Amino acid sequence: MPIATDPPAPLGTLLPHWQPPPPPSAEAGLGGQWCRLLPALAARDADALFAAHAEDAAGAVWxxxxxxxxxxxxxxxxxxxxxxxxxxxxxxxxxDAQGQALGCAAYLRIQPRAGAIEIGNLAFSPRLQRTTAASEALILLIRHAFALGYRRVEWKCNALNAPSRAAAARLGFTFEGIFRQATVIKGRNRDTAWYSIIDREWPALEAAYAAWLDPANFDAAGCQRRRLSALTAAALKAS
Structure with missing residues (x-):
């Protein structure tokens, strides 16, 4: 009589050619049409960033x-x-295009062995908020991460932070859930909302970003003809 055996345990997709990507360079910046991202230097940038954020009298960005x-x-x-x-x-x-320091952003939790990297610590001054340059800055970070070979780009924010959650959705990040009581920030509980873009979604989103950033997508007043959210939603549906 044959001996009963358990079925083999399910396993994840084999990745025979996977190689951990390098971490982003600490010296190289990222350039776009409306903005540039320069490796932060406290001695060079702090005064300008402080002045730019001082225009936010209520301190809402913090x-x-x-x-x-x-x-x-x-x-x-x-x-x-x-x-x-x-x-x-x-x-x-x-x-910005005039060389004015208007905000900061970062790669966080850089994990080459897992192929995962997070975008965060976003502090945009009033002059940067809701501008094409602000969106392009985030696109540059996402694009560079996938160009390096990362499999997953993460976006995390306080679950109560509606503007950040809307920005993630607009850029094509997929909502993955809420980590309840994830941490304590400034003496208050924080539930953390998790979002991601993974490498199989990237080609379609890259095309959507390119279509949105195309100068032809903006009229003479700089207003967008096609919304980024519409382009990324269509890209994800097709991917």
Whole structure:
């Protein structure tokens, strides 16, 4: 009589050619049509970033961030200098076409062995918010991550942060769920909303980004003809 055996345990997709990608360079910036991302330097950027954020009199940009607000440029510089020392992070200063520093962004939780990388620490000044340059800055980070060979780009935010969650959806990130009581920020509970883009979705989203950034997509006043959210939704549906 044959001996009964359990069926083989299910396994994930075999990745015979997988190689961990390199971490993003600490020295190289990223260039676009409306903005550039420069590797952050506290001595060069802190004064300009502090001044740009001072235009936000209510300090709304800091509401959901684990850092800020800062009382003086020196405080901003001290935080930025320390942040730039984190081995699994890369911090960037976002400058506009005129070279004005208007915000910052970062790669966080850089995990080459897993092929995963997070975009976060987004602090956009009033002059950068809701601009083409702001969207392009995020697109540049996503594009560069996949160009390096990452399989997964993550976006995480406070589950109460409606603008951040809307931005993730607009860019084509897929909502994955809520991590309840994930951490404590500034003495308050934070439930964290998780989003991602994975490599099989990237070709269609890359085409959507290119179509949106095409100068022909903007009229003489700089208003978009086709919304990014519509282009990314169609791309995900087709991918």
């Amino acid at each position: 509401t959901y961030l684990p850092f800020g607000p800062f009382a003086a440029p020196a405080d901003y510089a001290a935080w930025l200098a320390q942040a730039c020392q984190a081995p699994d992070e890369r911090h960037y200063t976002i400058v």
